[in-house]
Amino acid sequence: MNELSEAGQVQHASSNATPIDFSRNFPPPSPVVQRALTETFADLGRLNIADAIRFPRFMGTVIDREVGAMWLSQRLGQKPSAERVLLTNGSQSAFAMLMARFVKPGGILLTEELTYPAIKPLSSLFAIELRAVSIDREGIDPASLEDACVELGDKARALYCMPTLHNPTSATMSEARRRDIARVARQYNLWLFEDDIYGILPEQAPPPLSLYAPERSWYILGLSKSLAAQLRVAYVVGPNSDISHDVFWPGVRTTNWMVAPLVAEVASNWLANGIGSEILQSVRAETLRRRALAASILPRTHQCPNEFNYHLWIDLPDAWQLDAFVKATLDAGVAVGSGASFAVNNQQGDRKFRIGLGVPPDQDELVRGLRAVASIIDAPADRKSNR
Incomplete structure (x- = not known):
C-alpha cells in the first residue's frame, strides 16, 4: 500500500x-491547524503573497532553507549549514531523485525486509532491484546487512532505512546499532538514505543514523507525518552543498520534486513563528x-x-x-x-x-x-x- x-x-x-x-x-x-491556516493566509495577504509565490522555489529560498535548518536541528543536535539543506515536494520525491542518481537501473537498493510500501513501486519505476535485509527488535541486523553486501558486491549501491519509529514495526535502533550500520556502510561503500519522517514525534530519540556516517548519508525529514498530512514538504540534508546541488538541480526540468511555492511559504511561515x-x-x-x-x-x-x-x-x-x-x-x-x-x-x-x-x-x-x-x-x- x-x-x-x-x-x-x-x-x-x-x-x-x-x-x-x-x-x-x-x-x-x-x-x-485550522487556526494556523486562517491566521497564516491573513498574514500572507498583507505581505503580498502573489509576489512570494510568483516563481518556482527549486531547492528552496534562502529563508526556506534557513528555517528548515532550524527545524532539523531538533534531530541533528545542531543547526546544519543552510547550504546543505534542500526543500523538496515530500519524501517520495526526494527518494526518487536519490535512487535515480545513486542506484540506477540494474543496481540494487537494500532495505529492511519490512519497509515503507512506496519504495517498491519507486524501485520498479527506475528498474532497480530491492533486496531485503533481516530486521529484529532494533531494526536492521548489521550481520545481515554485511552478508548482503558480500554477496551482492558493487551492485548493492545504497541502503534505504527508517531507524526511528520504523514503519510498520515501530522499531527504533539503539545508538550502538546505528554505529554498526554506519561501519558496514563505510566498509562496503554504501550510500545511506535515511527516512526520519517519524523521528521527530518522540520527545527524545537517538541521534539520526546519518550523523554516524555523514560523508555518505542523505537525511530526509518531512512534515506530512508530524504536522499535517496536507503539508507535503520534506527537508533533505546531503553530505555537502556541492553534491546536494549536483544531485537535485538537474531534476528541475524532468521531475516534480520541487515543492509548490504556496506550500513552501506556509511551511516556512509555520516553522519560523513557532506554529510548527x-x-x-x-x-x-x-x-x-x-x-x-x-x-x-x-x-x-x-x-x-x-x-x-x-x-x-x-x-x-x-x-x-x-x-x-x-x-x-x-x-x-x-x-x-x-x-x-x-x-x-x-x-x-x-x-x-x-x-x-x-x-x-x-x-x-x-x-x-x-x-x-x-x-x-x-x-x-x-x-x-x-x-
Missing part, C-alpha cells in the same frame, strides 16, 4: 459507505490519547500506550488468514493495512496487519473502529469463515 493507494477511498465491501480508515498513516487532526512546534505538541498529545484508547480496547495486542507513534503493528489471530481477515474488517466497516504490502522478498508480513490511529476525525469514530476490529479478533472460531 503506497501513498497513492493510501490516498484513495476504500469502499465498504457490502455497501457504498466509506469505512473507518485505519489503512492510512497520517497524524491525528490538530485543532491548531505548537502543532507538533498537539499531535503528540492526541497520539498518546489515541494509543491509550487502543490499549484499552485491544489489550491482547500488547501495545505500549506511552509511545508517540500512531501506527500499531499487530499479530494476526491464529485462526485467520491475512486476506480473509482484511476482508472481514472491511465487511465490518473498517479498513486496515495488510502486512503483506510492507514485505520485500519474503513472507514476514503474512501474519501481521497495521492500524493507523490518525485518520479518524474524532475519538468517537476511532473507538467504533477499534471495537469493530476487537470483535473480529475475539470472534469464536466457528464464526471465522474463509479462514
Whole structure:
C-alpha cells in the first residue's frame, strides 16, 4: 500500500459507505491547524503573497532553507549549514531523485525486509532491484546487512532505512546499532538514505543514523507525518552543498520534486513563528490519547500506550488468514493495512496487519473502529469463515 493507494477511498465491501480508515498513516487532526491556516493566509495577504509565490522555489529560498535548518536541528543536535539543506515536494520525491542518481537501473537498493510500501513501486519505476535485509527488535541486523553486501558486491549501491519509529514495526535502533550500520556502510561503500519522517514525534530519540556516517548519508525529514498530512514538504540534508546541488538541480526540468511555492511559504511561515512546534505538541498529545484508547480496547495486542507513534503493528489471530481477515474488517466497516504490502522478498508480513490511529476525525469514530476490529479478533472460531 503506497501513498497513492493510501490516498484513495476504500469502499465498504457490502455497501457504498466509506469505512473507518485505519489503512492510512497520517497524524491525528490538530485543532491548531485550522487556526494556523486562517491566521497564516491573513498574514500572507498583507505581505503580498502573489509576489512570494510568483516563481518556482527549486531547492528552496534562502529563508526556506534557513528555517528548515532550524527545524532539523531538533534531530541533528545542531543547526546544519543552510547550504546543505534542500526543500523538496515530500519524501517520495526526494527518494526518487536519490535512487535515480545513486542506484540506477540494474543496481540494487537494500532495505529492511519490512519497509515503507512506496519504495517498491519507486524501485520498479527506475528498474532497480530491492533486496531485503533481516530486521529484529532494533531494526536492521548489521550481520545481515554485511552478508548482503558480500554477496551482492558493487551492485548493492545504497541502503534505504527508517531507524526511528520504523514503519510498520515501530522499531527504533539503539545508538550502538546505528554505529554498526554506519561501519558496514563505510566498509562496503554504501550510500545511506535515511527516512526520519517519524523521528521527530518522540520527545527524545537517538541521534539520526546519518550523523554516524555523514560523508555518505542523505537525511530526509518531512512534515506530512508530524504536522499535517496536507503539508507535503520534506527537508533533505546531503553530505555537502556541492553534491546536494549536483544531485537535485538537474531534476528541475524532468521531475516534480520541487515543492509548490504556496506550500513552501506556509511551511516556512509555520516553522519560523513557532506554529510548527505548537502543532507538533498537539499531535503528540492526541497520539498518546489515541494509543491509550487502543490499549484499552485491544489489550491482547500488547501495545505500549506511552509511545508517540500512531501506527500499531499487530499479530494476526491464529485462526485467520491475512486476506480473509482484511476482508472481514472491511465487511465490518473498517479498513486496515495488510502486512503483506510492507514485505520485500519474503513472507514476514503474512501474519501481521497495521492500524493507523490518525485518520479518524474524532475519538468517537476511532473507538467504533477499534471495537469493530476487537470483535473480529475475539470472534469464536466457528464464526471465522474463509479462514
